[in-house]
Amino acid sequence: MIQEHALDTVDINVNMGPQHPSTHGVFRMVLTIDGERVVDVEPHIGYMHRGGEKLSETMDYRQAIGYQDRTDYLAQFQNEQAYCMAVEKLIGIEVPERAEYIRVILCELNRITSHMMFVGAFGIDLGIFGTTFTYAFRERERIQDIFEEVSGERLMYGYFRPGGVVWDLPDNFVQRVREVLPQTRQGLKDLDTLLTDNEIFVARSRGVGAISGEDAINWGLTGPMLRASGVPWDLRKDKPYSIYDRFAFEIPVGQFGDVYDRYLVRMEEMRQSIRIVEDALEQLPEGPILPEKMPRKLRGPVAEVYACVEGARGEYGIYIVSKSGDKPYRLKIRSPSFCNLSALRAITIGNYVADAVAILGSIDIVLCDVDR
Amino acid sequence: MIGVLKGMMVTFSTAMRKPVTIEYPSVHREVPQRDRAFPILLWDNDVDEPFCTGCHACERACPVECMTVIMKDNPKHADGTSKRRKIIDEFFIDYGRCMRCNICVEVCNFEAIAMNNTWAGHELSKFDRNELVLDLDQLMSQHKQGKIKEWVGE
Amino acid sequence: MLALTFDVGNIWLDSLLGLVTMVLLMTLVVLMLIYVERKVAARMQMRLGPMRVGPHGTLQTLADAIKLVGKEDLRPASANRWVFELAPFAIFVPAFMAFVVIPFTRDWVVAFLDLGLLYIIAVGGLSFIGFLMAGWASDNKYALLGAMRAAAQLVSYEIPMVLALLSIAMVTGTLNLTSIVGFQDKVPLIVWQPLAFYIFLVATLAELERQPFDIPTAESEVVGGPFIEYSGIRWSMFMLASYANLFIYSLLGSAVFLGGWEWPFGSDAGLWLQILLTVLKTSFLILLFIWIRFTLPRLRIDQLMSYCWKVLVPLGFLQVLINGFVLVYEWPDGLLLPFSGAGLLLAGYITYKAVRVEPRSLRMVPKPATATAPPPSVPAPAELS
Numbered sequence: 001m002i003q004e005h006a007l008d009t010v011d012i013n014v015n016m017g018p019q020h021p022s023t024h025g026v027f028r029m030v031l032t033i034d035g036e037r038v039v040d041v042e043p044h045i046g047y048m049h050r051g052g053e054k055l056s057e058t059m060d061y062r063q064a065i066g067y068q069d070r071t072d073y074l075a076q077f078q079n080e081q082a083y084c085m086a087v088e089k090l091i092g093i094e095v096p097e098r099a100e101y102i103r104v105i106l107c108e109l110n111r112i113t114s115h116m117m118f119v120g121a122f123g124i125d126l127g128i129f130g131t132t133f134t135y136a137f138r139e140r141e142r143i144q145d146i147f148e149e150v151s152g153e154r155l156m157y158g159y160f161r162p163g164g165v166v167w168d169l170p171d172n173f174v175q176r177v178r179e180v181l182p183q184t185r186q187g188l189k190d191l192d193t194l195l196t197d198n199e200i201f202v203a204r205s206r207g208v209g210a211i212s213g214e215d216a217i218n219w220g221l222t223g224p225m226l227r228a229s230g231v232p233w234d235l236r237k238d239k240p241y242s243i244y245d246r247f248a249f250e251i252p253v254g255q256f257g258d259v260y261d262r263y264l265v266r267m268e269e270m271r272q273s274i275r276i277v278e279d280a281l282e283q284l285p286e287g288p289i290l291p292e293k294m295p296r297k298l299r300g301p302v303a304e305v306y307a308c309v310e311g312a313r314g315e316y317g318i319y320i321v322s323k324s325g326d327k328p329y330r331l332k333i334r335s336p337s338f339c340n341l342s343a344l345r346a347i348t349i350g351n352y353v354a355d356a357v358a359i360l361g362s363i364d365i366v367l368c369d370v371d372r
Numbered sequence: 373m374i375g376v377l378k379g380m381m382v383t384f385s386t387a388m389r390k391p392v393t394i395e396y397p398s399v400h401r402e403v404p405q406r407d408r409a410f411p412i413l414l415w416d417n418d419v420d421e422p423f424c425t426g427c428h429a430c431e432r433a434c435p436v437e438c439m440t441v442i443m444k445d446n447p448k449h450a451d452g453t454s455k456r457r458k459i460i461d462e463f464f465i466d467y468g469r470c471m472r473c474n475i476c477v478e479v480c481n482f483e484a485i486a487m488n489n490t491w492a493g494h495e496l497s498k499f500d501r502n503e504l505v506l507d508l509d510q511l512m513s514q515h516k517q518g519k520i521k522e523w524v525g526e
Numbered sequence: 527m528l529a530l531t532f533d534v535g536n537i538w539l540d541s542l543l544g545l546v547t548m549v550l551l552m553t554l555v556v557l558m559l560i561y562v563e564r565k566v567a568a569r570m571q572m573r574l575g576p577m578r579v580g581p582h583g584t585l586q587t588l589a590d591a592i593k594l595v596g597k598e599d600l601r602p603a604s605a606n607r608w609v610f611e612l613a614p615f616a617i618f619v620p621a622f623m624a625f626v627v628i629p630f631t632r633d634w635v636v637a638f639l640d641l642g643l644l645y646i647i648a649v650g651g652l653s654f655i656g657f658l659m660a661g662w663a664s665d666n667k668y669a670l671l672g673a674m675r676a677a678a679q680l681v682s683y684e685i686p687m688v689l690a691l692l693s694i695a696m697v698t699g700t701l702n703l704t705s706i707v708g709f710q711d712k713v714p715l716i717v718w719q720p721l722a723f724y725i726f727l728v729a730t731l732a733e734l735e736r737q738p739f740d741i742p743t744a745e746s747e748v749v750g751g752p753f754i755e756y757s758g759i760r761w762s763m764f765m766l767a768s769y770a771n772l773f774i775y776s777l778l779g780s781a782v783f784l785g786g787w788e789w790p791f792g793s794d795a796g797l798w799l800q801i802l803l804t805v806l807k808t809s810f811l812i813l814l815f816i817w818i819r820f821t822l823p824r825l826r827i828d829q830l831m832s833y834c835w836k837v838l839v840p841l842g843f844l845q846v847l848i849n850g851f852v853l854v855y856e857w858p859d860g861l862l863l864p865f866s867g868a869g870l871l872l873a874g875y876i877t878y879k880a881v882r883v884e885p886r887s888l889r890m891v892p893k894p895a896t897a898t899a900p901p902p903s904v905p906a907p908a909e910l911s
Contacts, residue, residue: 014667022746036671036827063435066473125746127824129737131383134571138392145404152408152487158473166478170406193382197375197885199877200738200823206886232891250890260886268888353671354747354826373878376822383821387569395577 011039014353018047022125022357025367029344031356038356041348043341048371053331060326061087061162061298068318069156071333072369074117075312077103077110080160085241085307086318087162090300098287099164100243105177105280106150106159107309108273109143112184114312115266116140118364119191122263125361126204132194139187142180149176162298164290174281181274188270196267205260209347209359212257219346220339223314224265225363229257235310242309247279259362266364299326313337313364337369400491405521409493410467411476411485412520413511419454421446422512423484426460430476430485438469439476463511467496468504488514489521544636548625556769557587563816570820597758602665605755609663614756614763616656621770623649628777629704631787631800642703643695646778647688650733653767654680657742660752660764672751675827676742679732682834683739687729689842690722694782696849697862703778707786711793714785718862721845721869723783725838730775732830734768736815738822741830772815773808780807837880841873 017028026047032040052071056064068083069076081103088095095103116136123132144154149170151159159165195201211221216229226233234251236244252268254261300322308317314336321330340363348356394401411430416423426443444461448454476485487493492514498504514520561576561584568575576583601610627642629635639645654677661673695701697718698709709715716723732739743751753764780786784807787800795803825833848865851857 012667012670014671021749033671035674059435063433063473063475066435066471066475123823127737127740127744127746128822129567129745129820131571131820134573135386138572141392149404149406152404152406152474152489153472156471156473166474167406170404190382190386194379194821195823198379198823199373199375200825202375203829204823204826230889232889237891248892250892252888253891254888255886261888264886264888268890352826352828354741354744354824357747373874380817380821383570383817386572387566389572391569391574392572393574395574 009034016356017044023360024121024365027360027365027367027370029348029356029360031353033353036352036354038348038351038353041345041356043344045338045341045367045370048367050368050372052372053333056331057328061091061300061328064328064331065160066156066158069158070368071335071372072311072313072316072337072366073155074114074366075110075316076155076157077106077160078309078311078316080157081107081242082307082309082311082316082318084160084162085309086305086320087298087300089305089307090303090320090322091162091295091298093163093294094291095164096288096291097243097285098168099289101280101284102165102169102289103160104242104244104247105277105284106147108276108280109146109177111273111312112270113140113143113147115270118266118361119195119263122358122361122364123195125357126201128194132191135187135191135194139184142183146173146176146180149173161290163294164288168289174284177277177281181278184274185271188267192267196264202260204354204358205263205362206258207256208259208351208355209362210256210258211343211347215346216257216343219343221314221343222336222339223311224262224269225314225340225343227251228254228261228265230255235308235315239308241307244276246283247276249273249276249279259358262362262364297326300324300328308334311336313366313369314340333372335369335372337363337365337367338372341365341370403489403491403494405489407487407489407493408472408474409488409490410470410472410496411465411511412488412493412514413460413463413508414484414486414520415512415516419448419456421448421454421456422460422508423482424460424463425456425458425482425484426463427458427481429479429481433475433479435473435475436469436471438466440464460508463508464505465511466505468501486515486520490514490519492519548622548636552622552625552770552773553766555773556766557591559769559773559812560587560590560765562812563819566813566816567820570817591762594762595759599758599760600755602755604665606663606665609659610755611760613656613660613663613752614760614767616659617653617767618656618763620649620652620656621767621774623652624774625770627703628774629707629781629786630777630804631797632704632708632793633797635704638702638704640700640702643691643701643706643782646703646774647684647691650687650771650775651680651684653771656767657752660756664752664755666755668748668750669752669754672742672744672748672754675748676735676752678827679735679739679741679830682831683729683732683838686725686834686838686842687733689839689846690719690726690729691782693719693722693842693845693849696846696853703781707781707788708793710785711788714783714789716783716785718859719783719845719849719866720863721841721866721873723779724870724873725842725845726779726783728833728838730779731815731818732834734772734775734815736772737819738825739830740819740824741827744824746824772812776808776811776815777804779811780804784810833877833880837873837876841869841876844869844872 011032011034014031014033015028016031017023018026028044030042031038052067056067065080065083068079072079116139120133120136124130147157148154150173151157211229213230216226216231230253232251232253237251249272252265254265302322302324304321306317306319308315315334316336317334319332320328323329344360344363348359414423426441428441431439431441442462443458446454446456446459449457474487477487565575576586579585579589624646626636627639627645657676658673661669694706694715697715698706700706735742743753753761756764787795787803791799845866852861
């Protein structure tokens with residue numbers, strides 16, 4: 001006996017991550033999908049939690065620098081700068097001119113390496129078989145070599161100190177950076193040709209995962225995510241820290257807030273960073289790199305300070321509560337990846353599975369930064 | 373279509389150029405002088421003993437507590453050949469824990485410890501993690517044999 | 527007459543020997559292809575590629591093959607045993623079946639089949655069953671997703687592929703591959719049928735599941751799709767079949783569109799010249815596929831489908847229609863080129879219109895630095911196109 005009944009369809013749950021090539025680390029999305037459409041997303045974080053904040057509370061102000069590198073491992077200098085700025089504010093140390101310039105140069109170069117990483121990985125998310133990745137890494141490696149010559153490390157630099165930087169620049173630093181920057185520009189041009197005008201790339205990224213400016217502010221997004229949504233907010237301009245008010249640069253702002261705009265904003269930010277570095281190299285003064293009267297042991301007063309920098313992913317802030325002594329009583333990291341990730345669910349629902357990957361890629365999370 | 377073709381020209385012209393990578397284990401990139409691998413102890417060739425007096429400064433400053441230092445009276449001080457009253461007896465560094473932060477080098481009062489700046493400091497894969505705990509002889513052998521590059525960063 | 531068959535006397539022994547030769551030859555070709563792909567890809571990505579095993583890594587794929595054969599053949603506990611284990615064969619066998627009728631030179635072909643073209647299309651259409659089997663039996667959601675994508679994609683792109691080959695059959699008036707190549711002793715068919723060649727090229731890319739159409743096996747989305755649970759020898763069978771297909775479709779393309787061994791030296795060319803011509807044209811197509819693979823991003827499944835059904839299929843019908851007019855009303859053959867060329871331009875134009883890139887510019891904000899900037903005013907988000 002044949003019974004007629006309608007065809008049932010069921011939504012299935014797919015665990016994307018924590019072991020998945022395009023979740024950028026150990027991030028897990030539980031996708032509820034109806035065919036190829038995403039019905040619901042549930043992000044799971046915490047696989048990478050190492051207690052960086054708590055660890056920093058058990059160490060004195062110098063020891064904890066090593067742990068700041070390890071939160072956002074693609075923009076380490078910016079993390080170090082945020083931490084050092086917080087400690088300097090707490091203790092009241094003046095940073096010498098030359099040290100500020102060194103910091104700015106390294107931070108901006110670091111922004112380029114971080115965004116290069118984004119472009120490379122984003123190409124892989126969209127299906128280019130490693131080509132953008134190697135192209136981006138060629139540029140990244142050149143700058144990374146400079147970082148290694150300056151700080152001795154390739155990844156966890158540990159170069160900034162409260163009050164300045166630990167060593168002076170190597171002798172041929174200025175010349176080396178001037179050699180590398182034109183090559184970086186050329187590499188950017190290559191990537192531009194490979195991606196920006198590519199019709200398939202455009203078809204995959206335009207109109208996907210759009211965020212309005214209002215939503216972006218409500219979700220607390222910062223950095224390129226916010227600027228792509230049309231909000232011109234950049235801490236380097238709006239709350240100038242360090243010596244950023246001395247350089248001429250522009251903030252790229254997107255119009256639509258979709259995946260493509262986020263990509264474009266990052267590409268343009270790299271060009272602006274090159275501008276800043278070139279300016280800073282021109283102005284780089286001679287002088288000490290640490291203040292004359294540097295306390296041997298850093299001791300903070302009873303105070304609370306917050307210092308933030310415009311990291312590669314957004315506002316990277318350090319909040320220190322000090323109850324005197326050489327350790328912070330409480331250290332809180334305001335990590336941009338964590339806040340930016342909060343928009344994931346809303347912008348992924350209703351898109352295709354392939355778009356979910358592109359959207360996650362465009363948020364440019366660093367899992368160590370999310371989980372700390 | 374045009375963008376696709378232009379992109380294809382980029383990969384084509386790149387394929388015509390020389391590769392930028394090197395064949396790593398057989399060819400080694402030159403590491404810069406400031407290169408920071410794992411810490412090693414330095415050897416005072418004038419007196420023929422280690423610089424380290426076992427003062428525990430690095431041990432206390434180490435954020436990850438990867439060092440163990442034991443000090444002893446210096447027998448050469450009794451002879452009068454050395455000015456160091458105390459000398460290092462046992463020194464262990466667990467390379468598996470070390471995070472290469474350079475703080476031990478900064479706090480050292482005798483410049484007795486330095487970061488290895490050769491490839492030997494990087495290629496340390498071992499089958500057993502206990503082999504990554506280096507003792508005094510292993511820590512000093514690098515500098516004793518003069519394999520450490522002069523470091524300009526200090 | 528046939529170099530790839532043997533004449534021992536016993537018909538079963540003959541075919542067995544032919545089969546063994548074929549499989550060995552195919553395996554060798556695939557090993558070479560994988561090496562070439564890795565090397566070319568490496569050069570495009572400024573890498574060295576395999577360098578360790580053998581001089582310049584030439585034996586790397588052999589080492590990989592040995593490793594794969596030696597690996598444990600894992601099967602998930604919840605997989606459907608027989609379907610899971612038979613799926614590689616369902617992909618592997620059609621690839622080799624298609625090989626039977628493909629001619630290398632005028633005399634080198636396993637079986638002269640008068641319906642060769644039809645046979646290839648028929649056999650080539652079988653492979654999606656293997657993907658479905660693998661995806662369903664693996665009991666893995668990624669595999670299932672990949673299998674569904676594969677089924678949709680392979681079945682859809684079968685149609686433009688058939689239409690492109692059909693237009694060739696109309697022009698040449700035969701389905702025998704050797705005769706089709708023989709038809710092109712003066713001018714290769716790509717000149718008469720550029721539109722059909724374009725459709726064939728795109729459809730081949732889709733059939734081979736290579737970028738930009740590697741949606742069923744998309745590494746960054748479904749992590750290998752139907753192959754996700756396979757390992758060892760079964761996985762290598764999938765790979766073998768995929769590269770064998772690459773070889774077969776390139777051979778087919780070189781025979782059908784680029785004039786095989788005939789053009790430009792005519793049918794009098796010696797055996798070695800014929801082989802050289804075939805190898806050159808096939809390598810050209812293979813290198814083109816590799817080049818495309820390592821340059822382009824992946825399309826989304828809906829874009830893929832709409833490109834097939836809205837662009838390629840109508841244009842395929844257009845090509846058939848043009849050929850029909852020319853043949854039925856006995857218009858001069860020379861009209862095939864302008865008509866088909868116009869069709870190709872149309873295809874280009876439609877693609878261009880569909881994915882038109884209006885350069886999007888960013889707003890640059892050079893704001894004066896003020897210590898306490900007011901919160902920025904929120905612009906109304908523009909309507910998305």
